[in-house]
Amino acid sequence: MRGADGLEPGQNQPPRSGGWFCLRRKEAARSEQTNCEDENENNFRIGKESGERIKMRKVLVLEDETNIRSFVVINLKRAGYDTIEAGTGEEALALIQKNPDVKVALLDIMLPGEIDGFEVCRRIRAGNAQMGIIMLTARTQEMDKVSGLMTGADDYVTKPFSPAELTARVDALFRRTGGDEAPISPDEISDPPFLLNTRNRTLEKNGQRVKLTQVEYSIVKLFMENPGKALSREEILEAVWGTEFLGELKIVDVNIRRLRIKLEDDPQNPSFVITVWGFGYKWEA
Numbered sequence: 650m651r652g653a654d655g656l657e658p659g660q661n662q663p664p665r666s667g668g669w670f671c672l673r674r675k676e677a678a679r680s681e682q683t684n685c686e687d688e689n690e691n692n693f694r695i696g697k698e699s700g701e702r703i704k705m706r707k708v709l710v711l712e713d714e715t716n717i718r719s720f721v722v723i724n725l726k727r728a729g730y731d732t733i734e735a736g737t738g739e740e741a742l743a744l745i746q747k748n749p750d751v752k753v754a755l756l757d758i759m760l761p762g763e764i765d766g767f768e769v770c771r772r773i774r775a776g777n778a779q780m781g782i783i784m785l786t787a788r789t790q791e792m793d794k795v796s797g798l799m800t801g802a803d804d805y806v807t808k809p810f811s812p813a814e815l816t817a818r819v820d821a822l823f824r825r826t827g828g829d830e831a832p833i834s835p836d837e838i839s840d841p842p843f844l845l846n847t848r849n850r851t852l853e854k855n856g857q858r859v860k861l862t863q864v865e866y867s868i869v870k871l872f873m874e875n876p877g878k879a880l881s882r883e884e885i886l887e888a889v890w891g892t893e894f895l896g897e898l899k900i901v902d903v904n905i906r907r908l909r910i911k912l913e914d915d916p917q918n919p920s921f922v923i924t925v926w927g928f929g930y931k932w933e934a
Contacts, residue, residue, distance in 0.1 A: 738764030774801030781822035872932030
């Protein structure tokens with residue numbers, strides 16, 4: 650038997666219009682609040698990710714072999730780096746012009762076209778003494794390593810290499826270039842005819858700016874902070890390249906040779922960077 654309301658006995662009645670309306674409003678409000686919370690959360694994540702991308706450290710990878718380049722890029726991205734890729738020397742130089750925030754460049758030596766890795770390194774150094782440069786090469790000849798360092802490279806990696814080794818070297822070089830952090834010391838170290846400005850990370854000789862790579866700057870700073878003290882090759886290597894450096898001790902000698910060309914009046918008869926035979930070097934200005 651149906652009641653006056655048309656329902657069977659015991660059947661639930663719908664809420665009164667006012668209650669039903671209030672219930673629907675509450676449900677809509679909860680739904681709207683949930684949607685807003687989800688949207689805010691998404692915006693937060695997007696904003697956070699965008700911030701991380703902005704802060705990521707940028708590395709140029711110049712390698713003509715696609716498989717090797719992809720291998721390098723994947724591992725650098727896993728290590729938290731932002732990468733830009735080039736397959737030729739011309740493309741790499743164009744990308745550097747468009748991306749002045751590149752801090753480290755990995756340059757393969759053997760490339761198609763007229764510009765090889767050595768020439769790319771020279772051109773980078775002609776306009777940018779601050780960028781860190783690592784040469785990638787399949788060659789094992791000693792002269793190729795020396796040539797890369799003498800053209801302005803800071804380090805080299807011989808193929809095949811492990812992801813851990815490559816990442817460690819990029820990490821170390823990025824720290825030496827200062828990354829995105831501005832130097833905090835405003836001090837100057839004066840040792841006539843040289844003046845080292847640790848705020849700007851610059852060196853002057855007789856009032857003239859000397860263009861140094863970050864590795865060269867670090868070596869000069871180490872010397873000028875320890876005038877007259879004989880520093881072993883191992884001490885220089887650890888202070889400048891770090892304890893995690895996996896390369897050869899010879900890299901110290903190559904960079905000293907390069908420094909003498911820039912600092913000495915007569916690089917064949919140095920008067921500032923003095924060799925301590927069988928041990929290392931010392932600074933006398």
